Amino acid sequence: MKSIFVSGLLFFMILAFSSCTKSGTHDQDPNNAVIDLDALTGQTWVYYEYIKDFNTYDSKLVWKKNRNQNFFDLSLNQVTYNEDGTYIETNEYGLTHKGTWALRNGTALEVKSSEDSTVYTIAELTSDRFEWSVPGDNYGIMVPKDQVASTTDRLELLTSKTWVYAAFFDDYDYIKPTLSWKKNKKNNRENYSIKQVTFNTDGTYSEITWDGSTLDGTWTFVNGESKFKVVNSLGTWISTIEVLNENRFEWSYGSQYAEMVPLR
Numbered sequence: 001m002k003s004i005f006v007s008g009l010l011f012f013m014i015l016a017f018s019s020c021t022k023s024g025t026h027d028q029d030p031n032n033a034v035i036d037l038d039a040l041t042g043q044t045w046v047y048y049e050y051i052k053d054f055n056t057y058d059s060k061l062v063w064k065k066n067r068n069q070n071f072f073d074l075s076l077n078q079v080t081y082n083e084d085g086t087y088i089e090t091n092e093y094g095l096t097h098k099g100t101w102a103l104r105n106g107t108a109l110e111v112k113s114s115e116d117s118t119v120y121t122i123a124e125l126t127s128d129r130f131e132w133s134v135p136g137d138n139y140g141i142m143v144p145k146d147q148v149a150s151t152t153d154r155l156e157l158l159t160s161k162t163w164v165y166a167a168f169f170d171d172y173d174y175i176k177p178t179l180s181w182k183k184n185k186k187n188n189r190e191n192y193s194i195k196q197v198t199f200n201t202d203g204t205y206s207e208i209t210w211d212g213s214t215l216d217g218t219w220t221f222v223n224g225e226s227k228f229k230v231v232n233s234l235g236t237w238i239s240t241i242e243v244l245n246e247n248r249f250e251w252s253y254g255s256q257y258a259e260m261v262p263l264r
Helices: 154-159
Strands: 026-028 034-036 044-052 060-064 078-081 086-090 096-104 108-113 117-126 129-134 138-144 162-170 178-182 196-199 204-208 214-222 227-232 235-244 249-253 256-262
Touching: 060 178, 154 235
Parallel strands: 034 117
Antiparallel strands: 026 034, 044 060, 044 078, 044 138, 078 086, 086 096, 096 108, 108 117, 117 129, 129 138, 162 178, 162 196, 162 256, 196 204, 204 214, 214 227, 227 235, 235 249, 249 256
8 A cells, every 4th residue: 555655825815705596506617516505504614724826836735723733823713604695704813704705607706895805716515625716826625613523433434435535745744734636736746536445344455556556455453543554565554544534534654644535
């Protein structure tokens, strides 16, 4: 499994979005973005990640929830979009702003307040994830504030699905890690588009590597299920599990950090 394991922000911008006349529960844009308009309202969104210069070769992660060091602090930011087309936002200083929002062209949110007006292009919108880009080539990823932790045991979570890459970071121990690959990013440093891995309950695993070849081996939890070990013809790899739930599998190996999602 070697191929798995080796491989600013405008602080005053209004981070708001609003509802609109809903044209359907699941819309699809020309770039195959997943958009569930019903998911936008009825919950408060907080930051999970923020990436600067998203489509450049040298894009950087400047904020990630629960990360020990971040270039920016977005821990106070949150926003709620109401069905009546209004929103309320708390910024990084704890100050509250209000305004209005409207959907434009099916995949863009135009947000207006007394302080600013911004258009957000939706990349993904589901009940548990909201990804968007703004002018200036910055990219935000938000999740529900009261997202419930999984109660399913880790063995079932890991082995019940095939995992594919959502993102991969290098130099993760730096204050601004490099985003080396993301599925909807231009100018990726690496190609993880066809990589996928399946962990089996019998302790075996199978991986499709970057060139489409298959690599088989064995795996096991170690250190109280906080890490997992993979053994294959290329060597032995022990990685730390950072996040594992029904929708996300994130792990780190040295200065590398991977984000994986179930194959759809």
